[in-house]
Amino acid sequence: MFPGLGGRGMSPKKMKGMLKSMGINIDEIEGVEEVVIRTSDREIVIKNASVAVMEAQGNRSYQISGDVTELPRVSPSDVELVASQTGASPEEARAALMDCGGDLAEAIIKLSSKTS
Structure with missing residues (x-):
C-alpha cells in the first residue's frame, strides 16, 4: 500500500492494522x-x-x-452528421470520429478522401 515507509518496507497486514487504529479502513x-x-x-x-x-x-x-x-x-448526432455528409455507414463514421479525436471536419475529410 505505502511502500518504503521511512526507508523500510512494512507488511500490508501491519500497515492495515496501523491505519485501522487511526480510524482508517482500506x-x-x-x-x-x-x-x-x-x-x-x-x-x-x-x-x-x-x-x-x-x-x-x-x-x-x-x-x-x-x-x-x-x-x-462521440455523440450520436456527430456520427449521423459525418455519415450523412460522406455516405459512410454509422460504424465507419464513429470509427473516423474516434481516430480524429472527435473532430467533425477532420473525420469528414478522412472519409471523403477514402471514397474519392
Missing part, C-alpha cells in the same frame, strides 16, 4: 476488470484495474490503478 475490491470515467468531452478507460476503497471519518475515497486509455466522447 479494502480492495476484488474482480474489477475495467473502470470508466466519463466527462463531457472524453472517456477515461482503466483496464486491468486495481481498486482500493479507503474509509475515514465517514468519507469514502477510491484509489484506482491500471492501464489507462483516454478516448473522445
